[in-house]
Amino acid sequence: MKLGAYYKGGDLKKPSGGxxxxxxxxxxxALGGGPPQIPKLGENDTRIVxxxxxxxxxVRLREAKFANVYIPKERKSVKAKIISIISTPANPDFARRNFIVKGSVIQTEVGKALVTSRPGQDGVINAVLIE
Known part of the structure; x- marks a missing residue:
């Protein structure tokens, strides 16, 4: 006996016929929040509440130009301009489209840095210098 695909959803009629x-x-x-709006590298910092x-x-970040970069050797943080997005392990296409997410490696004025915050959730880009 061969079993084929069949409809398993509930019927649209009651046993009585109603x-x-x-x-x-x-x-x-129960509604979704719509398609995800991922922060991009832009001309200035744009946030929405x-x-x-x-x-x-x-607070959600829409566009970003600066990141707070922590320098472990000096034990201090600096506000650095983001030059480019080098790689994004979450999705390689994000780096090509200039999307910034947690785990992205960004090139800043100070050097390469790893993003540790969630920009779309936190409204800020925090990163740790890795080079």
Whole structure:
């Protein structure tokens, strides 16, 4: 006996023959946030403040020009201009499209740095000098 593909979804009719209705309307918490908006390398720092669940506010980064780079040898942080994105382990295409995410290796005025913050969630780019 050969088993083929078959529909496993619920029927649209009740056993009595009546139509099934929606159980409830779609609640706001069940809606998705839309497509991800990943921060890019840009001409200036652009942030948006968004209201999230629970009435809290989340600062999201849209464009970035500067990063806070921590220099381990000197034990200090400096604000450095981002020159380019070298690589992104999460998705190689992100580096080509100038997207900045956690784990990205960026070229700054100070040198190469590894991004340690989540720019789309935190609203800031923090990085550690690796060179």
């Amino acid at each position: 139509k099934k209705r929606k159980v409830r309307k779609t609640k706001k918490k 968004e209201r999230v669940r629970g009435g809290n506010l989340k």
